[in-house]
Amino acid sequence: MSQFTDNTYWIAIAHLPRWGTERINRLIIDVVHEKQMTWDAFFTLNKDEWQKIFPFTDKELTDLENVKTDIPRLAFIAEQLQNEGFEVIPINDTAYPTLLKENLKIRSCPPVIYIKGRKSLLQEKAVAIVGSRKAGKAALEFTDAVAKKCVADQKVIVSGFAKGVDLQALDSTLAVNGKSIIVLPQGIITFQSGFKKYYQPIVSGNVLVVSTFFPKAAWEVGLAMARNVYIYGLAEEIYVAESDNKGGTWEGAMNGIKRQRKIYVRIPEQLEKNANLELIRLGAVPVDAYGAVMDINSATTIQAASLVAESTEPYHTINRDIEKEILGLLKTGSFTVKEITETVKPDWDNRKLSGFLKKNPNIKTVSGKPVRYTIQDVIVTSLF
Missing domain, CATH: 3.40.50.450 (Rossmann fold)
Incomplete structure (x- = not known):
């Protein structure tokens, strides 16, 4: 398959309408890495064949059929990119920036980047x-x-x-x-x-x-x-x-x-x-x-x-000692605003305390009535 044809398919996949970045990346993993298929082979399949091989929803199948009919238009764009000296770098290319994968992971890493220059x-x-x-x-x-x-x-x-x-x-x-x-x-x-x-x-x-x-x-x-x-x-x-x-x-x-x-x-x-x-x-x-x-x-x-x-947000005058006490408490479990107030006894009103709990990136909300708060566990998965 020529570079021009390959780029056309990558453009089609990278910009599937209303597909999130993570969903597109998982499709790439499934097709290219797990099933070892080329995009040319993937797009020669019809709807029934896609359904047998992949766990697509009805909406996803419709989206793929639509983009398949759009391939000729995308081919013109791929040709323009090539003629004007742009490069298309898919996520599985060795030229794709490793740091971008490490920092953004599968959830946010762009499936394709377009570049011009060194x-x-x-x-x-x-x-x-x-x-x-x-x-x-x-x-x-x-x-x-x-x-x-x-x-x-x-x-x-x-x-x-x-x-x-x-x-x-x-x-x-x-x-x-x-x-x-x-x-x-x-x-x-x-x-x-x-x-x-x-x-x-x-x-x-x-x-x-x-x-x-x-x-x-x-x-x-x-x-x-x-x-x-x-x-x-x-x-x-x-x-x-x-x-x-x-x-x-x-x-x-x-x-x-x-x-x-x-x-x-x-x-x-x-x-x-x-x-x-x-x-x-x-x-x-x-x-x-x-x-x-x-x-x-x-x-x-x-x-x-x-x-x-x-x-002038009320959160801006937070005392660092009180902040540390609250974070220390939340490391031990989940607590409501009332429980935090009774335990730490901060010299803050409820508005100020709620602002701190909602804005601090280390704190997560636990759904329920009343809402509870605890320390955020940062879990990220690798891309490939």
């Missing part, structure tokens, strides 16, 4: 620098300093090509002849203006453009949010320049903390309004304006923390 960058040590589109001066200066330090350490910078921190990370990297991976919030074919702007660093091997979305997908907010997962997934180290207490940067950092990854967060300057300290309280590693790790208990850090004007 693909060996996918296998090099990489650092993600993330933050707000409307980042302040301190956050942008931090981004510049960390990017240049990482380039000096021969590390690739991963960014999402959004305004603010993302573009600062990219520009600072290229300014010192560093290497960068741009992770797109859109289909790779729709990034034509970007390819023109970064033509020289792409052909020189300093920039690799990556997309996980359907090749002709236009930019949209949902894709921008989904893209953040892949930025974090492609990096060994993650630096947060500035985060609100919601949105893509916050969600990505919280997910990283929950997976017990090291998330480095800049200690904010006096009177900055952001959620950086909240991320540090939840388990992120505090760093200074140049990315150097700080001791959260040091006098300098505590002084800075006491003068920071963060968001």
Whole structure:
């Protein structure tokens, strides 16, 4: 089977409508690894044959029949990708980034990635620098300093090509002849203006453009949010320049903390309004304006923390000793809010306690009436 034909089938499988990522990955495992079938052989089967060999639901069978009829259209897209110098890298290809599999596992790992540029960058040590589109001066200066330090350490910078921190990370990297991976919030074919702007660093091997979305997908907010997962997934180290207490940067950092990854967060300057300290309280590693790790208990850090004007959520004033007492209690079993209050006797009202229990990534909810809380067990499965 030719590379062109194979790519057509991979595009068809990777973007099965309304199939979750994990379901698609399990189909790939079943077809390619367990049954040792080619996609060409798979798509020559009819509905009855699929039903005999695979445990598909009626909806899944219908979806597969529909995508089978769509193969000619997808072949034109595969041809365009090939003619314009893009590469299609499926999840079982040796060029597929190992770190992405390790970080995202079967549940979230994209079945296919589309790239243009020097693909060996996918296998090099990489650092993600993330933050707000409307980042302040301190956050942008931090981004510049960390990017240049990482380039000096021969590390690739991963960014999402959004305004603010993302573009600062990219520009600072290229300014010192560093290497960068741009992770797109859109289909790779729709990034034509970007390819023109970064033509020289792409052909020189300093920039690799990556997309996980359907090749002709236009930019949209949902894709921008989904893209953040892949930025974090492609990096060994993650630096947060500035985060609100919601949105893509916050969600990505919280997910990283929950997976017990090291998330480095800049200690904010006096009177900055952001959620950086909240991320540090939840388990992120505090760093200074140049990315150097700080001791959260040091006098300098505590002084800075006491003068920071963060968001006005009640959770932001949590006392660390009480927090530790609650976590210690939850390690022994599951408890209701009332039981936690009676045992720990925190100097908090119920609203503040509930906010802490719901926001802390180490705590999980146990369904029932009343709701109970306990420590989250982090369990992740390997991909292949």
